[in-house]
Amino acid sequence: MPSAFPENADLITRDLFPGVIANVCAGEHLTLSRVHFEPHGVVEWHSHPHEQVGVMVSGKARFEIGDEVRILSSGDIYRIPGGILHKVSAIDGPAIAFDVFFPARPEYLVPQT
Amino acid sequence: MPSAFPENADLITRDLFPGVIANVCAGEHLTLSRVHFEPHGVVEWHSHPHEQVGVMVSGKARFEIGDEVRILSSGDIYRIPGGILHKVSAIDGPAIAFDVFFPARPEYLVPQT
Numbered sequence: 001m002p003s004a005f006p007e008n009a010d011l012i013t014r015d016l017f018p019g020v021i022a023n024v025c026a027g028e029h030l031t032l033s034r035v036h037f038e039p040h041g042v043v044e045w046h047s048h049p050h051e052q053v054g055v056m057v058s059g060k061a062r063f064e065i066g067d068e069v070r071i072l073s074s075g076d077i078y079r080i081p082g083g084i085l086h087k088v089s090a091i092d093g094p095a096i097a098f099d100v101f102f103p104a105r106p107e108y109l110v111p112q113t
Numbered sequence: 114m115p116s117a118f119p120e121n122a123d124l125i126t127r128d129l130f131p132g133v134i135a136n137v138c139a140g141e142h143l144t145l146s147r148v149h150f151e152p153h154g155v156v157e158w159h160s161h162p163h164e165q166v167g168v169m170v171s172g173k174a175r176f177e178i179g180d181e182v183r184i185l186s187s188g189d190i191y192r193i194p195g196g197i198l199h200k201v202s203a204i205d206g207p208a209i210a211f212d213v214f215f216p217a218r219p220e221y222l223v224p225q226t
Contacts, residue, residue, distance in 0.1 A: 004178035004197075006190055027192045028164045029215050030143075034190060051141045055211040057170055057188050065117035075170050075209055077119055077147060079140045084117075096188055098168040100213040102142050 006032075012109055017043055019090075022099075024108050031101040031108055037061065037090035045087045050101040052080040059095025061088050072097075119145075125222055130156055132203075135212075137221050144214040144221055150174065150203035158200045163214040165193040172208025174201050 002025075003010065011023035011034075019041030023034045031050075035043070037059065045064075056072040063070050064087040065080050071091065072078065080086050088097070101108075115138075116123065124136035124147075132154030136147045144163075148156070150172065158177075169185040176183050177200040178193050184204065185191065193199050201210065214221075 001179075001194065002192075004181050004191055004193060005176070005183045005185070006192065011190075025190070025192070027166045028194050030164060030166055030213065032166050032190055032192065034168065034188060051143060053140045053143055053145050053213055055147065055168065055170060057168060063118070066114075068117050070118045072118075075147060075211075077124075077138070077145055077211070078117055079115075079119065079138070079145065080117060081114065081141050086117075098188075098190070098211065100143065100166055102215055 012111055014108065014112055017041065026104065026109055029102065029104060031105040033099040033108065035097045035099060037095040039090060039093050041090045043088040045085050047083055047085045049082045050103055050105060051082050052099055052101050054078055054097055054099040057096040057098050059090060060092050061090050061095045061097065063088050125224055127221065127225055130154065139217065139222055142215065142217060144218040146212040146221065148210045148212060150208040152203060152206050154203045156201040158198050160196055160198045162195045163216055163218060164195050165212055165214050167191055167210055167212040170209040170211050172203060173205050174203050174208045174210065176201050
């Protein structure tokens with residue numbers, strides 16, 4: 001069984017967008033992704049069939065989910081149903097968010113070339 | 114469709130253990146729980162068939178998962194397979210963690226009496 005505590009060496013790093021990387025690992029049925037935004041980093045509008053839920057860990061970001069918009073900071077929760085367009089923009093400096101996907105996204109766990 | 118941004122009025126508050134409350138809401142297929150520890154708050158040893166994954170949002174806590182132990186702080190990730198015993202103890206002050214469960218735990222969404 002993999003460690004309950006994935007550390008840096010266990011996490012796959014993915015370049016998502018300019019100024020945005022993710023540290024990703026697998027659960028049993030879920031995929032976990034800790035997303036690190038440099039100042040002004042933006043996850044552009046996109047959607048996927050997977051449900052995505054998460055929490056803002058540190059910093060601030062503007063979340064646009066469907067037709068809703070909020071500025072989130074540490075401890076704020078969000079939930080994105082499958083298929084809903086969303087965009088996330090760091091504001092006022094760097095930021096970290098934590099995402100969980102269901103169903104799992106095994107393609108996320110393949111290192112980028 | 115419920116808001117993508119559950120705010121306080123949308124979250125159900127559960128007393129988990131002395132000094133530990135959770136703010137809970139439903140996703141599509143997942144259950145979300147933001148757990149607030151007072152100083153010295155402890156989630157005692159327990160297990161459940163649901164997979165649980167999460168992140169430390171703020172503060173520090175000692176996580177015991179099966180036979181592994183770590184002190185986690187902001188941004189640290191954990192993953193608890195279904196059926197594995199675990200315990201979480203806040204250390205050095207208050208702490209907040211964010212948990213996601215699969216399958217969903219609808220019984221968690223019923224207000225306590």
